[in-house]
Amino acid sequence: VKDHVPILRVRGRLVVTMHADLDDAAAQDFQEHLLVAIEKRGAGGLVIDVSALDTVDSYVAQVLANTAKMARLMGTRTVVVGMRPVVAATLVRMGMPIEGVETALDVDDGLDFLDRKP
Amino acid sequence: VKDHVPILRVRGRLVVTMHADLDDAAAQDFQEHLLVAIEKRGAGGLVIDVSALDTVDSYVAQVLANTAKMARLMGTRTVVVGMRPVVAATLVRMGMPIEGVETALDVDDGLDFLDRKP
Numbered sequence: 474v475k476d477h478v479p480i481l482r483v484r485g486r487l488v489v490t491m492h493a494d495l496d497d498a499a500a501q502d503f504q505e506h507l508l509v510a511i512e513k514r515g516a517g518g519l520v521i522d523v524s525a526l527d528t529v530d531s532y533v534a535q536v537l538a539n540t541a542k543m544a545r546l547m548g549t550r551t552v553v554v555g556m557r558p559v560v561a562a563t564l565v566r567m568g569m570p571i572e573g574v575e576t577a578l579d580v581d582d583g584l585d586f587l588d589r590k591p
Numbered sequence: 592v593k594d595h596v597p598i599l600r601v602r603g604r605l606v607v608t609m610h611a612d613l614d615d616a617a618a619q620d621f622q623e624h625l626l627v628a629i630e631k632r633g634a635g636g637l638v639i640d641v642s643a644l645d646t647v648d649s650y651v652a653q654v655l656a657n658t659a660k661m662a663r664l665m666g667t668r669t670v671v672v673g674m675r676p677v678v679a680a681t682l683v684r685m686g687m688p689i690e691g692v693e694t695a696l697d698v699d700d701g702l703d704f705l706d707r708k709p
Contacts, residue, residue: 554666557630558627558629560664561660577666578629578633579633
């Protein structure tokens, strides 16, 4: 039995917290789980909270960016929220900007963003 | 004890003035300090005033551009304001455009910009 990341519904959007101990297989699973949730439950938007992450490797960054692109193809906007300074610094210094992904400071701001730009 | 650059809160944004005597280590410190301030205090936007700079070397230009990218990943827009003519001319002549950074004439204009494009 797979232990899936809980996906909350808040203000009509899906909100999920990315866990710190995500290995490559788990990241893939996380992505699929999210896309199925969008299909089954619908979503006016998807908020991915990354505040639990102290580090992000290139694989996880890629999964994040790709998940947002996939959700977009399914008609759902993604906002990545809560990125810690050290993670933001690492991504930029390593030349791994998460291109084309909207960002916000925290979950509340992310939901506000989706309200403003549905 | 490190002597940090003061970060003001004006109209809900963070405003910081970049000092003239910024060596490489200080530039790095300036960047980290700003990112932590964004995380701790939140920011509807970040205004970096560079009017105190008579020269900008490629390293400082890079720090500026990267800081804006990092802040962006944390959900905060950056506007660089107050660039002096000689600095703007140098950056362009040396082929060091600060890509992807919004600019405005002064702090007030920078804040107006953030009000218009939240």
